[in-house]
Amino acid sequence: MALVATVAVVGRTNAGKSTLVNALVGEKVSIVSPVEQTTRNTIRGIVADPRGQLVLLDTPGLHKAVGTLGTLLNRMARRSAAGADITCVVFDASQEPQLEDIGWMQRVAKEKPEKVVFVLNKADKSPFFEKMFRDAWNEACEMRDDGRDVSHLSSDIAAQCSLRSEDMRRPRSPWKGAPTKSAPLWVKSISTTEGGAKDVLDALFGFAEEGELLFDEDIVTDYPRKLAIADAIREKYLSHLHQELPHELGIVVKRVVDEGSRWSAVAEVLVNRPSQKPIVIGRSASTIKAVRKSAERELKDVFGIPVALELWVRVEPNWMKNQKLLAEMGYLGGLV
Ligand SMILES: Nc1nc2c(ncn2[C@@H]2O[C@H](COP(=O)(O)OP(=O)(O)OP(=O)(O)O)[C@@H](O)[C@H]2O)c(=O)[nH]1
Ligand SMILES: [Mg+2]
Structure with a gap:
């Protein structure tokens, strides 16, 4: 006890x-x-x-x-x-x-x-x-x-x-x-x-x-892997873009494949309007590359295994009201 x-x-x-x-x-x-x-x-x-x-x-x-x-x-x-x-x-x-x-x-x-x-x-x-x-x-x-x-x-x-x-x-x-x-x-x-x-x-x-303990002693979070990867990408975007875009940026991790020595993950970066696309990509793709690299670094630390990210930017007007996408991002509950 x-x-x-x-x-x-x-x-x-x-x-x-x-x-x-x-x-x-x-x-x-x-x-x-x-x-x-x-x-x-x-x-x-x-x-x-x-x-x-x-x-x-x-x-x-x-x-x-x-x-x-x-x-x-x-x-x-x-x-x-x-x-x-x-x-x-x-x-x-x-x-x-x-x-x-x-x-x-x-x-x-x-x-x-x-x-x-x-x-x-x-x-x-x-x-x-x-x-x-x-x-x-x-x-x-x-x-x-x-x-x-x-x-x-x-x-x-x-x-x-x-x-x-x-x-x-x-x-x-x-x-x-x-x-x-x-x-x-x-x-x-x-x-x-x-x-x-x-x-x-x-x-x-x-x-x-x-x-009685509610979880195994060595576990620090039971937050799903896909959502943790999406959060890491969003955090890097927040630190790269500061106040420029934060509330209108959504990240959906479509799949994570365990390749043995590393994981590979494909994620979509959702924006509301076409004009926001160049902001998240950056000149010569500099922003998206920097975000990918720093998210990969962090995820390696978090999971203890290299994670290769593939990021795709998609314009999805009103994604914040799209129930299917919100569910994919874990916002419709089921976690608590
Ligand atoms: N100086 C100082 N800064 C802090 C302290 N705690 C948090 N911060 C800073 O406050 C800011 C907000 O911290 P978060 O932990 O993201 O705040 P939050 O309450 O989780 O915010 P939401 O997720 O938006 O609800 C970050 O820049 C932190 O570094 C503290 O004790 N001292
Ligand atoms: Mg918080």
Whole structure:
């Protein structure tokens, strides 16, 4: 028997959720970038520790949903939070609390999940808005207890966080003032630094309970191979193109062939409009070549075997609303 728990890692986009998950696992299982909405699937990272095992669900950051893909990503984040033993909300505390941060606080205040860790991430940065985050949490609790209207929150966020104003106008909560099960544990983290997330790990194991291991001890993720390859390609595109294209780029890995001493994979790079094609290809194919090379390097590291990539660029208007393609990219669930 060991300590085990499943942990939903949630929070707004760019808060550092994937960075934290990688730091806790000790290996890169999830892609990271300074661009918003980097994570598109729920990725399971598995932490092996002498104390036991944590199964972390790295979710897409909540954001204002635009179109089918945005709605799917938000749904995925909410579902993961609902099914996990521990809710770990990551805040980028180097910036003042934003609407989405307050949305998560409202949701925790209202739903009172039993075990909650609030991570004040980016503690290496200055200024650091710890007090503002704690004040925002107190205010969220007061609002809940007073039954105050939350209509000043954007309807989007309120809806995302299942905060309907009629719920908030209910009479005073009977457990006002009583110690709540949901009182979150606050910890700071520098997820980019080795050992910088130790307090988060301790907090999570503090909530874990005795049980059987959920996965083999030597496994770090059960994320499907095709999706991991697609993510590596997308991450390299995000770092090559920066803000130029990110949300309109989709990667579908069509097939992966195990050739013994190496794998070969064929992937499509989907763009919305013909004008975007030259951007992803680059002058004399320089961008696509650079992306392919750096993705191949990374995949060799991740899988421990050379991976040869073949990339094809395809114009697919509205791919973000195409259910078949979204399913191929793993966005229609089935992973959690
Ligand atoms: N300085 C500093 N930067 C951090 C820290 N944690 C994460 N970052 C940076 O923050 C940016 C966003 O990190 P991600 O891990 O991709 O954020 P995310 O919350 O997973 O974002 P989405 O997948 O879009 O929801 C990256 O550039 C990280 O390097 C930290 O503790 N300190
Ligand atoms: Mg992420």
